[in-house]
Amino acid sequence: MFRNQYDTDVTTWSPAGRLFQVEYAMEAVKQGAAAVGLRSTSHVVLATVNKAASDLSSHQRKVFKIDDHIGVAIAGLTADGRVLSRYLRNECINHAFVYESPLPVSRLVVRLADKAQVCTQRSWKRPYGVGLLVAGLDETGAHLYYNCPSGNYFEYQAFAIGSRSQAAKTYMERRFEAFNNYSRDELIKDAIFAIRETLQGEKLTSSICTVAIVGIDEPFHVIDQKIIQEVIDSVEIKEDAAAAADQAPAQDDEDKSSEAAPMDI
Amino acid sequence: MALRRDWVYENNGGTCVAIAGSDYCVIAADTRLSVGYSIYTRDYSKICKLADKCVMASSGFQGDLKALQKNLAARHLIYQHQHNKQMSCPAMAQLLSNTLYYKRFFPYYTFNILGGLDSDGKGCVFTYDAVGSYERVGYSAQGTGAGLIIPVLDNQLKSPSPLLLPAKDAVTPLLESEAVDLVKDVFASATERDIYTGDKVEIVVINASGIRQELMELRKD
Numbered sequence: 001m002f003r004n005q006y007d008t009d010v011t012t013w014s015p016a017g018r019l020f021q022v023e024y025a026m027e028a029v030k031q032g033a034a035a036v037g038l039r040s041t042s043h044v045v046l047a048t049v050n051k052a053a054s055d056l057s058s059h060q061r062k063v064f065k066i067d068d069h070i071g072v073a074i075a076g077l078t079a080d081g082r083v084l085s086r087y088l089r090n091e092c093i094n095h096a097f098v099y100e101s102p103l104p105v106s107r108l109v110v111r112l113a114d115k116a117q118v119c120t121q122r123s124w125k126r127p128y129g130v131g132l133l134v135a136g137l138d139e140t141g142a143h144l145y146y147n148c149p150s151g152n153y154f155e156y157q158a159f160a161i162g163s164r165s166q167a168a169k170t171y172m173e174r175r176f177e178a179f180n181n182y183s184r185d186e187l188i189k190d191a192i193f194a195i196r197e198t199l200q201g202e203k204l205t206s207s208i209c210t211v212a213i214v215g216i217d218e219p220f221h222v223i224d225q226k227i228i229q230e231v232i233d234s235v236e237i238k239e240d241a242a243a244a245a246d247q248a249p250a251q252d253d254e255d256k257s258s259e260a261a262p263m264d265i
Numbered sequence: 266m267a268l269r270r271d272w273v274y275e276n277n278g279g280t281c282v283a284i285a286g287s288d289y290c291v292i293a294a295d296t297r298l299s300v301g302y303s304i305y306t307r308d309y310s311k312i313c314k315l316a317d318k319c320v321m322a323s324s325g326f327q328g329d330l331k332a333l334q335k336n337l338a339a340r341h342l343i344y345q346h347q348h349n350k351q352m353s354c355p356a357m358a359q360l361l362s363n364t365l366y367y368k369r370f371f372p373y374y375t376f377n378i379l380g381g382l383d384s385d386g387k388g389c390v391f392t393y394d395a396v397g398s399y400e401r402v403g404y405s406a407q408g409t410g411a412g413l414i415i416p417v418l419d420n421q422l423k424s425p426s427p428l429l430l431p432a433k434d435a436v437t438p439l440l441e442s443e444a445v446d447l448v449k450d451v452f453a454s455a456t457e458r459d460i461y462t463g464d465k466v467e468i469v470v471i472n473a474s475g476i477r478q479e480l481m482e483l484r485k486d
Contacts, residue, residue: 065346089346093339 011123022120022127025149029131032075034162034198035062037133038172038191039144040182043215044135046073047191049162049198050208063212063222067092069102070136071212071220075162076149077129084128088112105136105143109153117151131161137214160194167197184215188223192231204232274326274374275300278461279311280410281322282448283380284422285388285403289441289472292380292390293448294322295410295456295483297464307464307485314476316341319354319381320469321361324408325395326374333373336364354381358391358399365397372396376407381471388436388471403435410455410462417451441470449481456483 006012007020014020033051037044050059063073064085070092074081091111095103112132119125127149134145146161147153157176160168171194179187191211196204206229214220278299283292298309312322313334321337323330340360344352352360358379365373372395379391379399392405404422406414422437424430437444445468452466463483470477 086346089343093342097335097339 009123010120010126019120019150022150025127025129026131028129029076029149029161030163030165032077032130032162033060033062034160034165034168034195035073035075035133036158036160036165036168036172036191036194036198037073037135037144037146037156038158038176038179038182038187038194039135039142039156040184040187041180042142043184043187043213043218044137044142044144045187045191045211045213046071046133046135047195047209047211048073048075049195050210059208059210063210064088065212065220065222066108066134066136067096067102068219069138069214070105070108070134071214072135073133073212074130075133075165076131080128080130081132084112084115084130084132087115102138104138104140105134105145106138106140108136109134109145109147112147113151113153116147116149119149120151133159133161135212135214135220137216142215158194160198162198164198164200167200168194171197184213184218188213189231189235192228192235205229206232275328276325276374276409277305277327278409279324280406280408280414280452280455280459280462281311281324281376281378282406282414282418282451283322283378283390283392283404284418284439284444284448285380285390285436286439286441286444287388287436288382288386289444289470290320290380290382290388290390291441291444291448291468291470292320292322292378293452293466293468294324294408295452295462295464295466296480297461298327299461302460304464310467312467312469313338314469315352315357315379316354316381317351318471319352319357319379320471320476321377321379322407322469323375323377325376329373330375333364333375333377337361340364353384354379354389354391355383355401357381358389358401361391361393362397362399365393365395369396376411378405378407380469382473386473401433403432403437406451408462410452410459413455413458414451417454418447421447441472445470445479452481452483 006014010021033049035048037046048062052059060078065071066088092103119127132147136143144156145153146159158172195209206225211228212222279295281294294311298305314320377393383389390405391399391401393399404418424435456463466481468479
């Protein structure tokens with residue numbers, strides 16, 4: 001009821017103790033295309049849905065390598081995400097220059113959160129309109145953080161942001177307890193599954209999703225589209241076979257052989 | 266020794282050499298680090314890989330060299346983030362020149378040679394002074410043994426006339442193995458007479474298949 005009176009300035013509180021501009025910024029994140037992140041003890045996977053402005057244009061980049069051991073996926077205002085990625089890269093380079101060792105992920109997210117907080121307490125600034133899933137590996141293990149425009153950050157086992165992310169979250173809520181023991185390939189498969197949940201019926205192909213991984217002995221990189229397509233195909237073969245098996249139980253042997261396709265990622 | 270408050274440099278001695286071939290580049294430097302008439306270590310690398318096809322060797326003050334190498338490595342990382350590719354050797358050459366001139370009034374006390382393959386896959390060598398003046402050449406030497414080595418390289422590699430073939434277009438017609446042998450010979454000779462050169466020579470060869478490194482023993486006296 002009071003929203004319209006107290007939402008003009010980021011530095012104006014509402015009577016209920018809320019900063020509406022910050023909440024509106026978080027709304028911008030919810031409108032962006034989906035991004036999910038999953039973590040095991042040795043790897044972290046990020047997956048995003050690539051939205052293209054039109055059929056003629058290229059897809060927006062939503063996954064950025066920050067350093068060999070850290071990468072981010074964004075949802076919301078991509079331009080803000082790009083600028084923040086440049087900031088994160090600089091922080092990592094400066095740290096490595098002085099200390100000759102990689103910047104621990106927890107310290108990076110704190111700096112990012114503090115930077116975001118500044119924009120919530122200056123009348124001449126606006127909050128960043130982008131949420132970042134920060135995936136990284138350091139001496140303390142594998143980490144996945146979510147940094148939000150409000151300046152808050154949390155660590156997660158798995159998380160999803162952006163439009164229709166609730167579907168992915170529900171999918172992961174049922175499974176997350178097992179993630180720590182997942183192998184690298186299982187983690188990638190589940191990330192793709194989670195992304196598929198957000199598509200709500202739209203056909204999943206490797207051209208509309210980007211998957212990236214970081215792990216022990218594996219620097220952050222985007223996984224090749226061909227490999228992702230193979231994973232999607234093998235998953236769909238299994239599902240078609242399973243659907244067929246429901247109708248014709250005698251085809252059990254064929255199902256097993258299609259499942260045995262090596263997931264050589 | 267740097268006891269005076271107004272002399273903040275040290276010369277750690279040593280020699281670097283580079284030779285450009287038609288499809289390879291040889292860069293070499295000895296591994297002795299000295300101060301005054303003492304040897305601090307016989308096993309110090311003056312060579313640094315800056316990019317896929319670009320290697321830098323420098324003699325002079327190794328403290329400044331370390332800082333310079335770190336600076337260039339960080340700049341290269343930023344370049345890769347922005348352009349999604351490695352820096353070419355000529356691009357790195359320009360960056361090094363700008364980085365050196367940036368400190369024109371408190372220079373890096375380093376005498377650098379940059380070697381690698383240019384965008385056409387031809388060998389290239391760039392030679393510098395301490396404040397960034399640079400030139401692309403077919404071969405170069407820097408450091409305490411340079412005065413002993415350059416005349417020999419001139420004799421073996423120099424083109425008959427700079428009018429026929431300017432220095433920046435010169436690459437030696439020698440084979441890779443012949444160029445490496447020449448480098449070994451000149452280092453062995455320089456070691457005889459230059460007290461700051463010796464112990465080992467680290468030879469790095471860049472060609473289309475990548476970068477390889479070899480070490481050769483030199484006189485230790």
